[in-house]
Amino acid sequence: MRTAFKYRLFVNANQERELGVMLESHRRLYNAYLDMRQLAYEQYGVTITYCDCSGWFKHQRISNPYFARLNFSSAQATMRRLDKAFRAFFRRLKAKEKPGYPRFKSRDRFESIEFPSYGDGIRLNGNRLRVQHVGTIRVKLHRPVEGTVKTATIKREGDKWFLVLSCDLGEVAIPKSNNPPVGIDLGLKSFLTASDGEREPNPRLLKTQLPELRRKGRAVSRKKRFGLNRRKAVGRLRSVYVRVRNLRREHHHQVACRLVRRYGLIAVERLNIRGMVKNRRLARAISDAGWSGFIGILKHKAEKAGASVVEVDPRGTSQECSRCGQEVHKDLSVRWHDCPHCGLSLNRDHNAALNILARGLARTGPAECNVKVALHFPGSRRVYATE
Numbered sequence: 001m002r003t004a005f006k007y008r009l010f011v012n013a014n015q016e017r018e019l020g021v022m023l024e025s026h027r028r029l030y031n032a033y034l035d036m037r038q039l040a041y042e043q044y045g046v047t048i049t050y051c052d053c054s055g056w057f058k059h060q061r062i063s064n065p066y067f068a069r070l071n072f073s074s075a076q077a078t079m080r081r082l083d084k085a086f087r088a089f090f091r092r093l094k095a096k097e098k099p100g101y102p103r104f105k106s107r108d109r110f111e112s113i114e115f116p117s118y119g120d121g122i123r124l125n126g127n128r129l130r131v132q133h134v135g136t137i138r139v140k141l142h143r144p145v146e147g148t149v150k151t152a153t154i155k156r157e158g159d160k161w162f163l164v165l166s167c168d169l170g171e172v173a174i175p176k177s178n179n180p181p182v183g184i185d186l187g188l189k190s191f192l193t194a195s196d197g198e199r200e201p202n203p204r205l206l207k208t209q210l211p212e213l214r215r216k217g218r219a220v221s222r223k224k225r226f227g228l229n230r231r232k233a234v235g236r237l238r239s240v241y242v243r244v245r246n247l248r249r250e251h252h253h254q255v256a257c258r259l260v261r262r263y264g265l266i267a268v269e270r271l272n273i274r275g276m277v278k279n280r281r282l283a284r285a286i287s288d289a290g291w292s293g294f295i296g297i298l299k300h301k302a303e304k305a306g307a308s309v310v311e312v313d314p315r316g317t318s319q320e321c322s323r324c325g326q327e328v329h330k331d332l333s334v335r336w337h338d339c340p341h342c343g344l345s346l347n348r349d350h351n352a353a354l355n356i357l358a359r360g361l362a363r364t365g366p367a368e369c370n371v372k373v374a375l376h377f378p379g380s381r382r383v384y385a386t387e
């Protein structure tokens with residue numbers, strides 16, 4: 001199993017400058033490769049592959065002192081990164097999705113350097129990180145590194161630097177969880193409603209920071225364009241976003257942790273965020289909830305706890321009655337499910353969560369879920385025996 005460990009780096013002024021130069025050199029390499037590849041294709045119709053570019057880079061190192069100072073394998077990782085972006089672009093093109101052509105990276109969009117083989121140009125010794133051409137950086141080792149380190153990445157977030165170690169934990173035998181199953185409905189009123197009726201409030205972290213964001217945003221627009229003060233103001237604005245992101249992730253981790261401790265099978269709806277964000281009025285609130293990030297964390301935590309996550313088709317989960325299966329049409333503003341057919345009356349999201357659970361159990365079948373409970377809702381015609 002692969003797991004990432006992230007540590008804060010405490011850099012001094014020299015190291016910060018050197019890391020900044022290194023990041024900038026990597027960014028220029030990335031953009032140079034993109035430029036070459038684009039030009040070669042437009043002019044001659046040929047594709048400059050990663051191998052071609054790697055050869056070119058080797059040659060460039062003779063004349064370009066900035067490229068000469070880069071660790072070779074980390075430079076290769078940067079070139080592979082663009083190669084990967086192109087492959088993803090062609091895959092999306094083929095699948096008739098929105099293609100998303102690889103873009104030139106501005107200074108604010110290039111924030112990490114990968115060292116693909118740990119020990120080559122980077123090494124951790126106790127709480128000291130040795131980086132080629134930068135020096136020895138102090139690391140806050142808030143938890144021990146587990147397994148064998150495979151790759152290391154240096155990352156900038158706002159004005160802070162981090163080290164991310166991707167470690168191989170080997171074969172880990174995880175006993176299958178014997179906890180009961182649950183269905184969860186993700187929403188905006190409540191962040192999450194479980195099929196047992198429990199709800200998790202939506203903290204709306206971005207919304208609480210909006211006044212602050214507006215204030216800092218105004219400060220940016222008052223500054224002269226391209227000026228140093230503007231850059232500083234942008235930095236202050238970004239740090240608010242970084243804070244919101246960190247708080248959101250922390251919230252996701254806590255909620256996911258609680259779920260995998262209590263349940264063995266977690267049924268969630270398959271998300272179509274892109275479709276949902278088209279709803280302009282709710283776009284910000286939906287992005288603020290960060291559901292897909294949450295599901296990613298939930299899957300990861302479930303894997304470690306021996307629980308499983310199933311994604312089900314969400315179509316009609318909020319309209320269908322969870323007891324009799326009849327469709328009960330409700331607008332988004334109607335928060336209560338009142339079934340005229342069987343008289344079931346409960347919270348709209350609770351009803352949806354029950355439907356999601358039913359679909360999840362139907363998908364996995366009783367064998368997957370080794371729990372001996374019969375899910376039978378009072379007066380229900382449907383019985384979900386999971387034996």
Ligand SMILES: [Zn+2]
Nearest residue numbers: 321324339342
């Ligand atoms: Zn009903």
